[in-house]
Amino acid sequence: MRKTPIFLALFLFIFSLLSACGSNSAGSNSNSDGAKSETTDGETIDLTWYYPVNVGGEITEVIDGYAEEFNKEGIEVNGKKVTVSPVYSGNYDESMTKVQTAVKNGKSPDMAVLLSVDLFQLKDSILPLDDMIEKDPEAKKMMDDFFPGFMLNSQAEGKTWSVPFQRSTVLLYYNKDLFKEVGLDPEAAPANWDEVVEYGKKLTKDGQWGIELPATISGYWIYQALALQAGEGNLMSDDGKEVYFDSEPAKEALKYWIDLSKTHKVMPEGVLDWNTVPTDFIEGKTAMMLSTTGNLTNVKNNADFEFGVAFLPENKRAATPTGGGNFYIFKDIAEERQLASMEFIKWIADPERAAEWSIDTGYIATRQSSYETPALKEYTDSFPQALTAMQQLENAHKEISVYEQGKIIKILSDAIQAAIDGADVDKTLDQAQEQAESLLKPYK
Numbered sequence: 412m413r414k415t416p417i418f419l420a421l422f423l424f425i426f427s428l429l430s431a432c433g434s435n436s437a438g439s440n441s442n443s444d445g446a447k448s449e450t451t452d453g454e455t456i457d458l459t460w461y462y463p464v465n466v467g468g469e470i471t472e473v474i475d476g477y478a479e480e481f482n483k484e485g486i487e488v489n490g491k492k493v494t495v496s497p498v499y500s501g502n503y504d505e506s507m508t509k510v511q512t513a514v515k516n517g518k519s520p521d522m523a524v525l526l527s528v529d530l531f532q533l534k535d536s537i538l539p540l541d542d543m544i545e546k547d548p549e550a551k552k553m554m555d556d557f558f559p560g561f562m563l564n565s566q567a568e569g570k571t572w573s574v575p576f577q578r579s580t581v582l583l584y585y586n587k588d589l590f591k592e593v594g595l596d597p598e599a600a601p602a603n604w605d606e607v608v609e610y611g612k613k614l615t616k617d618g619q620w621g622i623e624l625p626a627t628i629s630g631y632w633i634y635q636a637l638a639l640q641a642g643e644g645n646l647m648s649d650d651g652k653e654v655y656f657d658s659e660p661a662k663e664a665l666k667y668w669i670d671l672s673k674t675h676k677v678m679p680e681g682v683l684d685w686n687t688v689p690t691d692f693i694e695g696k697t698a699m700m701l702s703t704t705g706n707l708t709n710v711k712n713n714a715d716f717e718f719g720v721a722f723l724p725e726n727k728r729a730a731t732p733t734g735g736g737n738f739y740i741f742k743d744i745a746e747e748r749q750l751a752s753m754e755f756i757k758w759i760a761d762p763e764r765a766a767e768w769s770i771d772t773g774y775i776a777t778r779q780s781s782y783e784t785p786a787l788k789e790y791t792d793s794f795p796q797a798l799t800a801m802q803q804l805e806n807a808h809k810e811i812s813v814y815e816q817g818k819i820i821k822i823l824s825d826a827i828q829a830a831i832d833g834a835d836v837d838k839t840l841d842q843a844q845e846q847a848e849s850l851l852k853p854y855k
Contacts, residue, residue: 456751458495461523463506473771486754493751522752524736527564528812530572531651538742539570556778560733560807573737574756575777579704580731580800581636587717589698600721607724611677614698621677622699628685631824633701637664639730639808651813652854657844665836682828704800707773720796722803732810775800815850822846
């Protein structure tokens with residue numbers, strides 16, 4: 412009889428342990444199938460951040476490093492510590508597909524870096540940022556400090572929808588050693604379309620091409636640069652409801668592209684891959700290439716020759732589209748998480764950190780004040796090529812951005828590749844125009 416209380420106490424103790432384990436197990440599994448937790452876990456707001464990689468180099472390592480650094484900062488919202496978990500989501504197209512799928516399933520990330528031109532596709536699922544910016548002096552100061560050229564694709568219909576992050580322009584890369592070999596001035600890149608052909612003929616020989624232009628993935632962006640240089644307009648209207656694929660500048664640009672290979676023989680025939688072209692340049696298989704600013708650090712770290720970068724060769728005018736990715740915050744998450752997302756964006760867009768990002772990746776530092784930081788001043792003094800893309804912003808234009816963006820870009824990309832493979836340029840672009848107009852008709 413005297414042992415009964417002891418057994419009873421032991422039974423109650425074991426029962427309480429099992430109950431606690433069951434409770435913890437249920438809690439740990441409650442969010443296992445979602446991209447985020449809608450409510451905060453105790454004193455922490457853990458944000459999910461989808462990000463793409465569209466260039467060579469160790470970008471994922473850089474991103475992971477930023478996340479680790481941020482998570483140690485102890486930044487708080489409503490008394491709760493904010494942390495971030497980055498999720499690599501593929502290239503830009505793959506990232507967009509994953510985000511759209513997550514949104515459709517009610518499991519959107521808190522924030523994502525996607526193409527700045529994806530605005531019209533995302534508008535129904537993202538948060539306009541103006542109210543948040545107006546109430547936050549630090550956010551307002553940040554927005555006022557971005558290069559105006561990067562805000563062209565960040566704003567529409569009188570609202571601000573995204574924050575510039577990994578932004579770029581198209582650059583001409585050239586191999587100075589190969590220039591010297593054929594008697595070309597290694598400090599003077601071709602200044603116009605005619606000189607590209609002239610230089611290309613001198614540089615082309617067995618196993619080596621004068622120039623390469625990629626036509627896959629973001630190849631339409633390279634094409635837009637040529638179309639901008641061929642006339643005074645753009646490929647689309649500012650409101651995203653019209654395209655001009657059948658315009659004379661659009662047709663002239665594509666004919667020039669094809670002539671580089673089929674007429675002038677300074678570029679390989681056929682569709683060149685976006686990722687293969689930088690590799691060809693680094694390996695000395697092409698003396699020049701058009702590519703994103705975002706490949707600058709990749710080339711710098713891997714090329715065993717002296718190289719230069721220059722403004723794009725002009726035709727009727729000097730021009731480049733801006734490019735790259737912006738931060739978007741999603742509207743179907745709690746307000747607390749939206750505020751926390753803005754805290755992270757402010758942190759990573761700090762002038763010193765934007766300078767570091769530019770040094771690590773080759774992307775343009777999006778904050779104008781970043782170019783006054785000691786780190787970026789020292790870097791550009793030793794590596795002046797890092798200034799070229801920023802300076803070229805004086806010639807920058809809005810990158811193509813329209814309703815039905817994904818479908819329209821596919822129509823344009825298919826047309827470009829078909830013409831490269833031998834289809835008639837005029838007919839191909841006329842057909843692309845008709846297909847695009849049919850898709851855009853409901854928005855007019």
